[in-house]
Amino acid sequence: MIVEDSLVVRRLLAHIVSRDARLELAAAVASAEEALQELPRVRPDVISMDIRLPGMDGLEATRRIMAEQPTPIVVIADSVRDATFGISMNALRAGALSVVEKPVGIATGGHEQIADTICTQLFIMSQVAVIRQRAPAAAAPRVPASVTVLPPPLSPGMLAIAASTGGPPALAQVLGALPRDCPVPVLLVQHMGAPFMEGFASWLDGLVPMPVALAQDGELPRPGRVYVAPGDRHLLLTTAGTLRLSAERPLASQRPSATLLFRSVAEAMGARALGVLLTGMGEDGAAGMAELRRAGGYAITEAESTAVVYGMPAAAVRLGGSSASLPLPAIGPRLQQLLKRDARA
Template sequence: MNSELLRVIVADDSGTVRALLRQWLSPELGFEIVGEAVNGRQCVELVLRLRPAIVVMDMDMPEMNGVEATREIMWRQPTPILIFTSSEIDKDRGVFYEALAAGALDIFYKPRLTNDEEVNLATSRFRRLLKLLAPIKMIRRCLPRPLTAEPAVLVPAWPARPQRLPEILAIAASTGGPAALSAVLSQLPPGFPLCTLVVQHMAAEFMPGFVEWLGQGVKVPVRAASRGELARPGEVLVAPGDCHMRLGAGGRVELDVSAPVNSCRPSADVLFDSVAEASGPAAMGVILTGMGEDGARGLLNMRRAGALTIAQAEESCVVYGMPKAAADRGAAVHVMELGEIVRFISTLASPVGDL
């Protein structure tokens, strides 16, 4: 029986929270808390010694915070990490996205313990999420160098710079997306000639902070899309939380709260389908790391409409789900490592020549 339990390490300096998690993750419910840490350093030591299936970690801890601990774990013993945090995040939003960029898989709010209905809903969602994240095979990340530090290596399938430059760049990502998107957008030069439309699967309450974090260190404007605005070159528009984003007639952005597609809102398929219809061959679609199949069908429609389409290769994905679905359907003209995608997109700003 014990071999079937999901082995968890809990890291939180609050004894109350650790006691709560012991209730939520009891053996009767299929979990075993194999270690408890009160700071990030202790958490890293427990992960190295006990090798759990997943880590549930607070961000604000003494000695070593959650971001630093996440980086250490991803370097020394890559393990799925779920951030378990207070909902009062406005005081320092960036720390959570730094943790996601460092390799943490998702963020979960600590519920208000005074609201029984909220607690019951949260416990069920929390356990489902742990079971979903725990099987993910994590990638070792080097501490000293950022994701894009090494120049990409040309491969035989390297695409020539298109003779007709696209006008729209549509990008979709899910699990692992914050780091991948940051790697891509940070390399866009000032005056990048395309409008970039982004769908990132993330809880709505985290999206404003995510957009703000994503724009740090980027040389082009990054903001949440607004209904009816024109998709202008040199700007990055991110789908707001819990809203589908479409490219409509005349290059204007459309937002709506129609039913989720592939259990997602915003949905990559919704964005890609609209770009295929509105821009046809004057577009480029990129599907990055993520769980599930959202975006595969829409990317195929973009390819059929004449767009250049790219899926991230398995080796650089945190989760090879969405890109795999796209590749399996024949939706991607090219399957490329993240560094290669970054380099190719950045060349679209060059006025002359192929790669």
């Protein structure tokens, strides 16, 4: 189902979807109210959702859909620099799964790439099982038998964290639990379209205690700050302790790559490395978490009970890249414990 008030864009999206053999257009409506009315009858596998709609906006529509008839939602954002993008990110917190660029005219440069991204995201997200709202996890979760819980490092020196599908709200929850005077720097990889990364960093900066900004090449990371991998660049930590942005080829189709981030932190920090791998489709980050753990670092994976997509964390568990598997609400407090232990040391 396409939800888009502009007739021109609605027709363009319908044209894009009709060209993809993986997709079939179930409905195309001009308002959130019409979408809610048609939803029980059409029962689409995935929804393309505009944010700026007449009457009820896309954020409120997402909340209503996730409460009444949970359906995978892909937000189509037409702006990455104004307040609209913040609304798009809040739609992710309300249950939407990803954000992609709004398509441009067929004669415009970049159209085919944007169209392909939209179709791929719609197809992938149509496979995700969504539920109304996950119940809060218990404070002392059961650890899967395949995960061996190891004692944490005595003195963590760097925290690397990565996520993909469902990542922005999960990252906000984990980082929101850490204090502004966090004793280590935080390096972050989130799979998202390159044009959105600056807006994503700004959105996250307004939600968590620590300052958040895009990483700069050659920068010396400081404790109490979050450094986000910019669009289409790998984020690496050098053995000299500085940040490096790399345009090297994608690893497993990902740039930035979570595996390359974790690998570089493992090489630079050894047993002082902390790694966290959250919800996401595919296996990016799994091999890097295994290397981080072999280097003596401590690796936390999000448990299946809370992950929107238990792909990346599950792969890390299979490869031996998990020191502890925890539900999302328990990860931030666990990091607090580790970092307080560091402060006492």
